[in-house]
Amino acid sequence: MAEIGVAAAEFKLKGHDGSEVSLAQFRGSRWVVISAYPFAFTGG
Numbered sequence: 824m825a826e827i828g829v830a831a832a833e834f835k836l837k838g839h840d841g842s843e844v845s846l847a848q849f850r851g852s853r854w855v856v857i858s859a860y861p862f863a864f865t866g867g
Contacts, residue, residue, distance in 0.1 A: 831857065 825831065835845040849855045 831846060833846055835843055838844045846855070846857075
């Protein structure tokens with residue numbers, strides 16, 4: 824489970840335009856918001 828103040832693990836995902844986006848690209852930014860919809864498009 825994620826905790827406030829603890830760095831997130833590094834990961835890469837495909838962006839809406841198909842390009843690869845990594846968390847490391849945003850290192851040094853003041854804020855990064857990560858949002859997930861675990862049941863989106865799964866029918867459950």
